[in-house]
Amino acid sequence: AQSVTQLDSHVSVSEGTPVLLRCNYSSSYSPSLFWYVQHPNKGLQLLLKYTSAATLVKGINGFEAEFKKSETSFHLTKPSAHMSDAAEYFCVVSVLFDSNYKLTFGKGTLLTVNP
Amino acid sequence: GAGVSQSPRYKVAKRGQDVALRCDPISGHVSLFWYQQALGQGPEFLTYFQNEAQLDKSGLPSDRFFAERPEGSVSTLKIQRTQQEDSAVYLCASSPRLWDEQFFGPGTRLTVL
Incomplete structure (x- = not known):
């Protein structure tokens, strides 16, 4: 079984300040992890993905995420x-x-x- | 190139009516997925196809839901005798192979009155 918990339903920041969106996962097997973005009235777009290569993943539009197995996180x-x-x-x-x-x-x- | 397209974009049905939602995947994509996204929730898996074969339909909520992809390209999700709880956005995604990136369509917003 696998599951995902996003720890914040809403995050508000000021333009020019850092963004942190938190995610914890649970999986019985080696997972692949993704972040998708959904703009209003548009389809889901892939930001980045982790597939067991480098733990720090860079995506589009300046976003990045770090896979931390010990913390089961992918913020x-x-x-x-x-x-x-x-x-x-x-x-x-x-x-x-x-x-x-x-x-x-x-x-x-x-x-x-x-x- | 063209992305995944879905039609209609909006559908209003009276309770008890049958509806059919269409998905045109990216040409050449072998895998096709359907998801249901309720208001304020993340998408939830319904079913997927490899070419014309429906390999997993474990997410379909009831036997009123039926999906097909007869020629391995266009897919249709049919909902019989619609209920109010079926109101949601239905998303279609396709990928070149099963474990590749999935490309999503804009969705069909179904409202059951």
């Missing part, structure tokens, strides 16, 4: 928020096992960026 960060970063963010875990593969999403974190 998303960005040094400086931009107004265009305002959106819903989903942490996702997946496991490929016995030809079964599915994504399990967290409940999402709404990021608000204030001018």
Whole structure:
């Protein structure tokens, strides 16, 4: 079984300040981990993914995430928020096992960026 | 190139009606997935296909839900005798292979009155 917990349902930051979106996961097998972003009325877009290579993963638009197995965490960060970063963010875990593969999403974190 | 498209974008149904939601994946993508996203929640897995074969339908909430992909490209999600609890956004995603990045469509927002 696998699950994801996003620790904050809403995060509010000022433009130009750092962003931290927290995610903890649970998985019986070696997981792949993803962050997706969802802008209003648009499809989900992949920000970055971890697939057992480097533990620090860099994604698009200046985002990065660090896989910490000891803490079962995969927090998303960005040094400086931009107004265009305002959106819903989903942490996702997946496991490929016995030809079964599915994504399990967290409940999402709404990021608000204030001018 | 064209992404994943879904139609209709919005659907309003009266309780008890049948609905059909269409997904056009990216050309050549072998895997196709359906998700249900309730208001304020993350997407939840419904089912997936490898070409025309439906390999996992464990997420379908009831036998009123049925999905098909007869020629291994376009897929249809059908909901029979819709209920109010079926109101949600239905997302389709495709990927080149099973474990590759999934590309999502914009979704179909279903409202059951």
